[in-house]
Structures are given as C-alpha cells and as structure tokens.
Amino acid sequence: MIIMGFSTLQTFPLIEGLTGPQTLDVLHKRITALGARVSGQFVVDCETYFSAPSLLPGNSQRVLNVLHNTEEPASVFAILEGGAKQPVLVADTLLDALLPKMAVLYTSNKKQTRIESKGNRYEMGDFVVKLGSVTMSGSFKGILVEVCYLACVVPALCWEMVWEFMQSFLGSTVPSTLPPYIQSRQNATFSPTDTIQMYLEKFNEFRKQTVAR
Amino acid sequence: MEDLDDSAKASLGHSSGALARSALRSATRRNKHGASASVLIYNGATPLEVRLEEDEEDIDLTEYLLQGSVLDSSKDVLIHRLRGLADNVDEQVETFQDRERVLTLGPVSGQTLTLYVRQAMDVRPGMDQSDTPWTMRYIGQPELGDKSRPTVLRNSIDVGCTPNVLEFLSEMGFKQDYEFMCKGLMFRKGRMKILVYKVYKNKTADNWEPLSMSHVVELSVLAPQGHDAVAEDVRNFAEQLKPLVQLEKTDYRRL
Numbered sequence: 001m002i003i004m005g006f007s008t009l010q011t012f013p014l015i016e017g018l019t020g021p022q023t024l025d026v027l028h029k030r031i032t033a034l035g036a037r038v039s040g041q042f043v044v045d046c047e048t049y050f051s052a053p054s055l056l057p058g059n060s061q062r063v064l065n066v067l068h069n070t071e072e073p074a075s076v077f078a079i080l081e082g083g084a085k086q087p088v089l090v091a092d093t094l095l096d097a098l099l100p101k102m103a104v105l106y107t108s109n110k111k112q113t114r115i116e117s118k119g120n121r122y123e124m125g126d127f128v129v130k131l132g133s134v135t136m137s138g139s140f141k142g143i144l145v146e147v148c149y150l151a152c153v154v155p156a157l158c159w160e161m162v163w164e165f166m167q168s169f170l171g172s173t174v175p176s177t178l179p180p181y182i183q184s185r186q187n188a189t190f191s192p193t194d195t196i197q198m199y200l201e202k203f204n205e206f207r208k209q210t211v212a213r
Numbered sequence: 214m215e216d217l218d219d220s221a222k223a224s225l226g227h228s229s230g231a232l233a234r235s236a237l238r239s240a241t242r243r244n245k246h247g248a249s250a251s252v253l254i255y256n257g258a259t260p261l262e263v264r265l266e267e268d269e270e271d272i273d274l275t276e277y278l279l280q281g282s283v284l285d286s287s288k289d290v291l292i293h294r295l296r297g298l299a300d301n302v303d304e305q306v307e308t309f310q311d312r313e314r315v316l317t318l319g320p321v322s323g324q325t326l327t328l329y330v331r332q333a334m335d336v337r338p339g340m341d342q343s344d345t346p347w348t349m350r351y352i353g354q355p356e357l358g359d360k361s362r363p364t365v366l367r368n369s370i371d372v373g374c375t376p377n378v379l380e381f382l383s384e385m386g387f388k389q390d391y392e393f394m395c396k397g398l399m400f401r402k403g404r405m406k407i408l409v410y411k412v413y414k415n416k417t418a419d420n421w422e423p424l425s426m427s428h429v430v431e432l433s434v435l436a437p438q439g440h441d442a443v444a445e446d447v448r449n450f451a452e453q454l455k456p457l458v459q460l461e462k463t464d465y466r467r468l
Contacts, residue, residue, distance in 0.1 A: 052321040056386045064385065080384050089381040091349070091374035097274065098351050098370050104324045106385075 005128075005150035006158060006190045008166075008182070009198040011205075012143040012173060020133055020140045024119065027131050027145070030169040036124035044069045044132070044196075045116035046203050049099070049106040051082075064106050066099065067196050077196045088193045113137045115203045117144045126151045127165060134206055141206045145170065146195070156186040276369035277444045278355075279432045279451050281460040288409065288428050291457045292398065295407060298453060299400035309410075310335040310396040314379070316387040327352075328387065330378055334394070347378050357462055362441075363448035365462045369435060394421050397428065404434050404443065405450060430458050 015023045049064040056062065062082040076095040079088050117132030128148040134141040147166050152158040159178055166174045178186055181198050283291050312332045319325035329350040353368030397410025408431045413421040432451055434443045451460040
C-alpha cells in the first residue's frame with residue numbers, strides 16, 4: 001500500500017486553563033466523536049549537528065538536521081541549513097550508523113538536543129490525523145497537528161476541503177491560507193520530503209521558544 | 214599490481230556496486246524493516262516499535278574480503294570457472310558499471326572522513342539515468358590480523374540515497390578527491406559476492422581509459438560483527454580458484 005498524499009502541519013495553542021496533555025485529551029475526544037479511530041502511535045524526531053568551526057572556508061557554519069518519521073520507516077531524512085541552498089537527502093536507515101563516524105566534524109550541541117513530536121495517529125476515511133506532543137529533552141514545548149489527505153497530491157486542488165475538515169475539530173485556530181512553505185509549491189506534487197521540511201520549520205520555531213505557549 | 218598509481222591502489226581497497234548488488238544487500242536489510250514493518254502494522258504494532266526492537270548486532274556492517282587480479286588475457290578462463298561454481302548462472306551473467314567518486318571532509322583536529330559515492334551507470338531497459346541508485350559508502354580501516362585469519366576484515370556501511378547526494382555532501386563541505394569507473398561482472402555464491410571488474414580512470418572529462426591490463430577479482434561477504442565463520446567459507450571458495458587467480462589479503466600499508 002503506497003501512502004502518498006498531501007499533509008499540512010500547524011501548531012495548536014494550549015486551551016485556556018488546561019495543560020498540554022489535557023488539551024490533547026480534548027482534541028482526542030473531539031476527533032473520536034467525529035468518527036476517527038486510533039491506528040497506532042507516530043513519532044517524528046529531529047537531531048541536530050553543527051559543523052566544526054574550522055571545517056568550512058570563511059568560518060561559515062552548516063547545520064545538519066537528521067529526521068525520522070514513522071510514516072516512512074525505512075528512510076532517514078537529512079536537511080542541511082546554513083548555506084545558499086537547503087538540500088534534503090533521503091537515505092536508508094544505515095545513515096544513522098554513518099553519523100557517529102563524523103562525530104568530530106559535525107558535533108551535536110549539548111543545548112540543542114533531540115526534539116520530537118509524538119502521539120496518536122488517527123484514521124478517518126481518506127484522512128490521517130496525527131496529534132503530537134512536542135518535547136525537547138523531556139520538557140513539553142507544544143502541540144503539533146498534522147493532517148494528511150491521502151487521495152490527492154496537489155495542494156491547490158484540495159486545500160479548501162482539508163481546511164474545512166480541520167476546522168471541524170480544531171476550530172478557528174486554523175488559518176484559512178496555505179502554510180507559507182506550501183504557498184510557493186501549491187501546484188506541484190507534494191511529497192514526504194515536503195512534510196519533513198515543514199516539521200523542521202516547526203521544530204526550529206519551538207527551539208527558539210523558551211516557554212511552552 | 215605493482216605499477217598502479219595512488220588512486221588505483223586506493224580503489225583496490227573497496228568494491229564497487231551494481232544495481233543487483235545493492236539490491237542484494239539492501240534486500241536483506243529491508244526484509245528486516247520493510248517486510249516485518251508492514252506485517253506488524255496490520256497486527257497493531259507501529260513502525261516505531263519495529264525500530265526500537267532492532268538491535269545493532271543484526272545489521273551487516275563488517276566486510277570479509279579477499280582480493281586478487283587476473284590478466285585480461287586469462288580473464289575468460291576465470292569467468293568460465295566462476296560460471297560453473299557460482300549460483301544461478303543459466304541466463305546472462307550479471308554485469309555492472311559504476312562510477313565512483315571519492316569525497317573527503319576535513320581535516321578537523323587531525324580527523325578526516327572519506328566517503329565513496331557510487332552511481333550505477335548501466336541503465337536497464339525501462340529505467341532512465343535519473344532513476345539509477347546512488348550509494349554512499351563508508352569503509353573503515355582494514356584489519357589484517359594474523360595468519361590464522363583468512364580474510365581482511367573491515368567496517369563497511371552502505372547507505373542508499375537520493376541522487377542529490379553529491380550536492381548535499383558538497384554543501385556539507387566534502388571535496389572530491391578523485392573518481393573512477395568500474396565495469397565488470399558479478400557472481401553470487403550463497404552469501405558471497407564475487408566481482409571481476411576493470412578499473413577505468415578519466416584523465417580528461419568523460420575520456421575513460423583502463424588503468425592496467427588486468428581485471429580485479431574480489432571475494433566478499435557482508436556480515437554482522439563477530440561472525441568470523443563466514444571468513445572460512447570465503448577462504449574455501451578462494452581455494453577453488455587457486456591456479457587461475459591468487460586471492461589473498463592485501464596489505465594496504467605495503468602498497
């Protein structure tokens with residue numbers, strides 16, 4: 001079964017007076033009331049490595065982000081930031097075995113450790129919804145909601161419908177315009193690397209926050 | 214083997230890949246992930262749990278290797294013998310053609326990292342050049358051991374990746390040292406892989422010339438760490454090729 005489709009990602013702000021887990025509970029109740037069923041757990045995680053200062057000319061730095069997504073269990077995504085381009089490499093899981101070999105050249109910073117979004121995966125007809133609790137070294141940072149529509153790969157063609165669906169359980173927190181990352185690609189085929197790029201954007205936002213919203 | 218220049222000497226240190234070869238290797242791995250992962254999803258467990266269960270010992274990371282060479286004029290006799298000894302060669306013998314680039318990163322605090330990026334050049338019918346597999350290979354220091362160890366042991370990590378790997382690695386800071394092309398045949402016997410190939414170098418762009426008048430012969434097995442018994446199988450097979458080609462542990466320090 002090839003699972004392809006279009007995904008959109010957004011943060012869900014904590015409900016007034018409730019903690020993170022309690023907010024997730026409210027969302028769980030809303031979505032199961034709509035008829036979704038839990039189909040397991042998902043994890044999207046990201047580890048970051050920084051190039052050694054003397055590695056590149058002009059003392060410029062590159063940041064290597066290595067992400068895993070349980071939706072693509074046999075793949076590892078690597079995104080390089082800091083240069084003119086931001087290439088995404090998709091490799092098989094042995095890439096994880098290769099990373100310790102470059103430990104001196106690309107080190108992981110003690111402060112920017114692993115960040116992950118973890119939670120339940122719900123299926124409802126052609127939609128897959130993932131309600132993730134974002135944590136960084138054990139501390140809760142926020143809630144990320146990913147909604148995939150499996151039947152279409154072109155964002156422009158199904159955004160309206162996905163937006164309506166999201167409103168039905170997320171309420172008015174859903175912006176009516178496409179996420180900025182997708183805006184420039186709305187007529188192109190969507191692929192899992194686009195989902196991962198959006199996750200990285202959100203993770204970087206969470207990292208800059210000091211307190212959970 | 215005496216007149217080879219530096220790049221050829223280094224090239225003897227690693228085997229090249231082919232479409233079928235990477236598939237053979239990755240098929241074993243994928244069956245641990247791919248097949249079992251999909252079965253488990255239907256049973257209610259998730260890919261996450263599959264990943265957590267997988268332990269390092271199951272991954273084939275060690276290569277047991279023997280190398281030798283045969284003059285072009287005697288190559289056909291060797292191929293004949295291999296066709297008889299190897300598995301499944303009723304149809305066409307499998308050929309491969311790979312272009313391998315050697316990239317290094319560093320040095321930082323005295324450490325450098327060398328990666329071999331291999332691109333399959335033989336385009337099968339129904340596939341275009343942009344679809345061919347690329348692999349990134351890390352090869353560790355070879356361990357020769359003493360007389361009782363039948364083969365060279367070295368760490369080998371082969372990562373399949375998307376074709377933008379060269380752009381990605383050069384953004385990371387890798388620089389290309391040199392490149393070469395390998396063209397030849399591949400045989401399989403059980404877990405063993407036997408390669409007979411010729412190395413080509415390009416002095417000018419796209420002008421590939423053979424490096425020497427012989428073919429390199431390699432016998433290797435990829436196995437998890439500590440499975441030294443497979444080295445015995447490699448040595449026994451090498452005995453059967455004895456009069457035609459002398460396969461031995463190459464001492465890289467003496468090259």
